[in-house]
Amino acid sequence: MIINFSLAVAKRILLEKLGEGVNAICSPFSINAILKSLAAGSEGATLKQLLDVLECRSLNDITKTVTLQSISSTDGGPTIYFANGVWISKLFPLKPSYRDFFKAVENPKIEEVDFQNEAVEKRINLWAKEATKGLIENLFPLDSIPKDTVSVISNALYFKGAWKIPFDVSKTREEDFRLLSGQATRASFMNQWGICYDFGAFESYKVLRIPYKNYTGENRLAATIKDQHERCFSMYVFLPNEKHGLPNLIESIKFQNLFNEQMKLDRVRISPLSVPKFKFSYGCELSNMMKELGLTLPFEHNDELTGMVYGSNFKVTSIFQKSYIEANEEGTKAASAMSTFCTASRYKPPSIEFIADHPFMFIIKEEFTGCILFMGTIVNPPPSTN
Template sequence: MELKQIIHGQISYSLNLYKKLLSMEQGNVVVSPLSISAALAITAGGARGETLNQMVSHLKFVDSNIMHQYFIHIRNVVLKDISHEGGPVLDFANCVLVDKKLPLHTTYQNLIREYYGAESSAVDFGTQAEWARGEVNLWASQKTRGKINELLPPGSVESSTKMILANALYFKGQWEKQFDSWRTRDEPFVLLDGRTVRKPMMASRDRQYIKNYGTFKVLRLPYRNGSRGDQAFSMYILLPNSADGLLQLEKDIDASATGWFVEHLPDLKETVAVRNFLLPRFSISTGFEAPLLLMSLGLHLPFDPERSDLSGMLNELVGSFPPLCISNVFHKATIEVNEEGTVATAATAVVVAFGSCMPSEQYEDFVADHPFLFLIREDHSGSIICIGRVVDPQ
């Protein structure tokens, strides 16, 4: 399978997930499709039959081998921490907690270790459910540098829980050209309902990577990417020309827009002069339970206690067990954007139980004084780290 097809698939998954989330969240939103898909891929590593096929298809891969190869590339190349060489601070980690009475299959243990860097830890959920919840939350907090402290809420882990599979993602990048804090000033920002509020807006006189696509503009803000050259992270801001244009822009983002993301975002390589440039500081946190969202995107079997097949996780030679299924999926994501750069984090936990579930010197202004869409992308691989919207800068 060509790399371009894989990129198309992952962008499509990211956009579909984002659009479905908008039906649940009306305000500011940030989500990491990459974190969600990683946690599901680890789970899929133990799926068999139609459950495996559906999970692989849901994640937009043609087969499980390509899926696992993609995530080892994400872990070892795309999100490998080379901050000591001047790039962003990165952490992409996975962990698995399993009930001590369940014998994990050696093949599954080897798979999650080789492709996802995850070692399984045994716990007695029957007597230590709350302790296990605390351990996962502590792990997520450590991996996200304290940004996500309670991935699993109270009551989410019970004595009936048999396994928790979690992913955590941390990104801290400095702008290639940082904003001067002394230029930041309160300016009007128009909300979706037409009201105007005053928010701190970062300003710049530097040339910028901007392209005008008629009804909206795209700004690319590159991060310092280190000396090796195999990583290139950027934030992209998609700003509607009209103050109330975000809803239409989001409506236009469908499967056909995937090609646009692949073909046009990499073209933002030439800077243009700006006269007016404003971008709000913003901080967003989003958390939700994902089963209904995932099922609305066609992922049903792993949640179905009657049809789920996660038997590849267990060594059946050791004993006979009821079928495993996903009982819940929790996701949290945060992002903070200021004059220095960006901190973005995400964590996802899958809870498993038994049977329950510029050519010329022209000017192009960019004044983000109304709602807009944003994403962080690794430009070599096309991987979208997170995507979201700002309707009211916090």
């Protein structure tokens, strides 16, 4: 489950860039993971505030939450990789309790560095690039990490999924995509006809679930989810009825209740299905958004961020996320790196059109655990790059 606070931050990110006509993507899952890492290094009022936004009663609750286990698929199914890293100043030794916490998370990397004299950015950038299979490069520009940094906490998320029903490349066509401004731009649209998908029509928008090919090998969650042998991932496309309706959709939608029983989808025949290809990256600084949403204490000098290293008077100075996504006829590749300093009927169903020729939102979600890996908006598809 992704906490409401992380979804609220993601919502702010998407809304902030709509007015600029910029595509955006972020990872609520990565935001959640960073907050967990900060909580494990806090105490007092700061810990309480972090536990409140994490919707946990104690640090023990954090370790009990369902995590996203890595999959390395060899049968054409999805590939998932999630990693955590912490770079600690040699001047501030890591506390054993925090080292134990970090060793318990997915794919941990713990390294002592000299922020004063080393180009630590190169180390972290290489780690992020390797963890995201080359999709996230130059997470930190050179000399961007302050010399008085005590720690950098990072995580990296990589997803690659092939559509369960691939799009035929020969059916891809150049068509108009209507921008929020009312103007049109040309984009490459992937097309299918007569395929059954899960679909729902609501008051002001439509939703289509496009599934990825399933992973059917040994499930890494078997220890906690018995007899569960399939990991299912999908992309949900939220298409407003109005050409300019995306801002109102994002403003009004309640992300925390988005996938409950109220959003009932039915299996219907979609003909045609037309969705633009897209590929872009986006990065943003999140600390101001978090402060505006009520998470303030980690960003203030105090003696409560002391569960990580020996010392006092620490504060979080920046929380940054950079994400990448590419969706084409074969499937989707997506990645995010984040850091902080300090269901077919026998009869023929009716045909329903789904033509995403105006700004829309997408969500990539793991169906069993409910983890929302990525959220994004397409307001201006990149030009075709054949």
